[in-house]
Amino acid sequence: MREDVQSLDIRDVTANWVNAAVLEAQIEERIKALADLSHTPLFFGRLDYLHVVGADQAEGAEGERFYIGRRHVHDADGDPMVVDWRAPVSQPFYRASKKDPHDVGLRRRFGYTAGELTAYEDEHLSDPTEAATTSKLLQAEIERPRVGPMRDIVATIQPEQDEIVRSGLGGTVCVQGGPGTGKTAVGLHRVAYLLYAHRERLARTGTLVIGPNASFLHYIEQVLPALGELEVKQATVESLVTSAAVEVRGTDPAGTAVVKGDARMAEVLRRAIRSHVTLPTEPVVVVRGSRRWRVPAYELEELVRQLLERDMRYGAAHEALPQRIAHAVLVRMEEAGEAPDDRVQDAVARTPAVKAAVKAMWPPVDPAKLVLRLLSDAEFLAAHAEGLLTPEEQGAILWAKPARSVRAAKWSAADAVLIDEAADLVARTHSLGHVVLDEAQDLSPMQYRAVGRRCSTGSATVLGDLAQGTTPWATASWADALRHLGKSDAVVEELTAGFRVPREVIAYASRLLPLISPGLAEVESVRESPGSLSVRRVVDPLALGAAVVAACVESLTHEGSTGLIAADARIPLLAGLLDAAGLPYLSPGEETTAEARLTLVPASLAKGLEYDYVVLDEPAAVVSGEPDERTGLRRLYVALTRAVSGLSVLHATPLPPALRA
Numbered sequence: 001m002r003e004d005v006q007s008l009d010i011r012d013v014t015a016n017w018v019n020a021a022v023l024e025a026q027i028e029e030r031i032k033a034l035a036d037l038s039h040t041p042l043f044f045g046r047l048d049y050l051h052v053v054g055a056d057q058a059e060g061a062e063g064e065r066f067y068i069g070r071r072h073v074h075d076a077d078g079d080p081m082v083v084d085w086r087a088p089v090s091q092p093f094y095r096a097s098k099k100d101p102h103d104v105g106l107r108r109r110f111g112y113t114a115g116e117l118t119a120y121e122d123e124h125l126s127d128p129t130e131a132a133t134t135s136k137l138l139q140a141e142i143e144r145p146r147v148g149p150m151r152d153i154v155a156t157i158q159p160e161q162d163e164i165v166r167s168g169l170g171g172t173v174c175v176q177g178g179p180g181t182g183k184t185a186v187g188l189h190r191v192a193y194l195l196y197a198h199r200e201r202l203a204r205t206g207t208l209v210i211g212p213n214a215s216f217l218h219y220i221e222q223v224l225p226a227l228g229e230l231e232v233k234q235a236t237v238e239s240l241v242t243s244a245a246v247e248v249r250g251t252d253p254a255g256t257a258v259v260k261g262d263a264r265m266a267e268v269l270r271r272a273i274r275s276h277v278t279l280p281t282e283p284v285v286v287v288r289g290s291r292r293w294r295v296p297a298y299e300l301e302e303l304v305r306q307l308l309e310r311d312m313r314y315g316a317a318h319e320a321l322p323q324r325i326a327h328a329v330l331v332r333m334e335e336a337g338e339a340p341d342d343r344v345q346d347a348v349a350r351t352p353a354v355k356a357a358v359k360a361m362w363p364p365v366d367p368a369k370l371v372l373r374l375l376s377d378a379e380f381l382a383a384h385a386e387g388l389l390t391p392e393e394q395g396a397i398l399w400a401k402p403a404r405s406v407r408a409a410k411w412s413a414a415d416a417v418l419i420d421e422a423a424d425l426v427a428r429t430h431s432l433g434h435v436v437l438d439e440a441q442d443l444s445p446m447q448y449r450a451v452g453r454r455c456s457t458g459s460a461t462v463l464g465d466l467a468q469g470t471t472p473w474a475t476a477s478w479a480d481a482l483r484h485l486g487k488s489d490a491v492v493e494e495l496t497a498g499f500r501v502p503r504e505v506i507a508y509a510s511r512l513l514p515l516i517s518p519g520l521a522e523v524e525s526v527r528e529s530p531g532s533l534s535v536r537r538v539v540d541p542l543a544l545g546a547a548v549v550a551a552c553v554e555s556l557t558h559e560g561s562t563g564l565i566a567a568d569a570r571i572p573l574l575a576g577l578l579d580a581a582g583l584p585y586l587s588p589g590e591e592t593t594a595e596a597r598l599t600l601v602p603a604s605l606a607k608g609l610e611y612d613y614v615v616l617d618e619p620a621a622v623v624s625g626e627p628d629e630r631t632g633l634r635r636l637y638v639a640l641t642r643a644v645s646g647l648s649v650l651h652a653t654p655l656p657p658a659l660r661a
């Protein structure tokens, strides 16, 4: 297939150089998508249907056989050899069971080692005498050491995951799932599925994956290209809302950020922007040739009121008003027996008199300047926050030292979201076709709104775990979150099977659940190996660092990656000790390789990541590094649930009570 594309001669088929360039680019893309990945087999499954698919299931009808792979492959005659995993005929590979065989006689899974076919596993789904078994190949895939970036799970997607992956483009899906239940994997595969099922529509409208930080995005960025999808954009909420005009250089105290992130701020902004509208007291007088045309104030007022009532974007109304005034002038011209056309209306709309009137009634508003004023001018804020924010809340968000200009202001991340909201009040934000929002539990209501306007005419996949919410404004319920996102009708699915964390380790971490998120289901590990958990107290606090380094050395004797997770404040100390011990290490954004397998991870960046072995330094410091205890325990829960094979906890300070023996 690649050779076919490479040998295409487009010289005679293109009319001009533009067409040729476009076609050439498409061919390049296609060659890229058909690249041979030596470790990625062309197929991983086979389905033997009992009957011809789609035909009447007549007794004795010949069955059909399909090989399932990451992409469609055909032979020299164009006949399919491998069907795409996303095609409808592939679905039983993921969903069929003894109970519901989907007309499949045999399901075969193929196992590979370093690109070589080394195993296969058969299930005779329609044979009642064969007992249902769990797949050894799935077990092997889950146990495989984690080195390098996140991998696709296309060969082993589980039935409950597949239901989410294949849910339609029309609806928003929200997935609540504990650590390692495959939320991120499912979200990425859903994008790949949607791009297959709705390629044209999404190519036009675009898709976006939103993650918590750059190192997380780096960790997941290979999954979609491995599935042949090169077009999906990635962003953090922060990068989404920071325009070229404002740079985030400041930080807010927790209390301030909570108020700025509250949905009530949207109403404060709406009032503030509309306060720029002034009802006219003077008429507009347009001079054309020897005639003067007068639109009286009461009529202008009526026009302004109509625009206010229509609740259109502020900027759109600003654009519309001159035309409305000009129209009023035209009506007068017609009444006077003239026959003006559209060009006259345009000309009138551009006269200095109309422009001046519009500027007085409906002046342009710069979103950043509007927020600047709200945060600097106590009276202005009070006027628009009246009945919405308490005086204390207003005090919390006012800058102690008002900024002189948009450029000079030390904008915080929460401020950037306010500016984004204001910008949307001025001009509608462009909506994409589909947005995947990962680690959604950490977003503030205002951040949900910012994401929501980027999929206002599309749909979303919202992924998160309420127990892992570590921001002071973390989501308490998915219903609230979805409301702020503008997707109240979304279905909330729950995933409880854990593919990452071994049983013993997840049981240990889950002791925190009643304190951090009462009512949430504990993750049930599907891993067979019990994993290893060791918790060790180091009596001499000064010896803790050395013990932690020794634990890292020990972990590195095993295959796979090791993550040393510690409170952010302890990172410099541990970095020094690792240097002194001659142990090279990476930062979370850097890719682990067979040579560099140790990563030093500040607890604040551990979310979403995983390592074969985790050494956790001083849990009490992880807890006390957060503004309140619940957030601290949640941060600790995240840190405790990053391990695939083993977790070593080392502490000098007593552990939080829930974790004591």
Ligand SMILES: Nc1ncnc2c1ncn2[C@@H]1O[C@H](COP(=O)(O)OP(=O)(O)OP(=O)(O)O)[C@@H](O)[C@H]1O
Pocket (backbone or CB within 6 Å): 141, 142, 151, 152, 153, 156, 157, 158, 161, 177, 178, 179, 180, 181, 182, 183, 184, 185, 186, 465, 468, 499, 500, 607, 608, 609, 610, 641
């Ligand atoms: N069906 C599956 N087959 C094989 N591996 C899987 C499957 N589902 C998930 N995994 C693996 O489990 C691990 C955890 O998945 P993932 O990171 O998507 O979980 P998560 O729910 O997003 O976790 P967290 O809440 O910690 O961010 C990954 O290594 C992923 O590849």
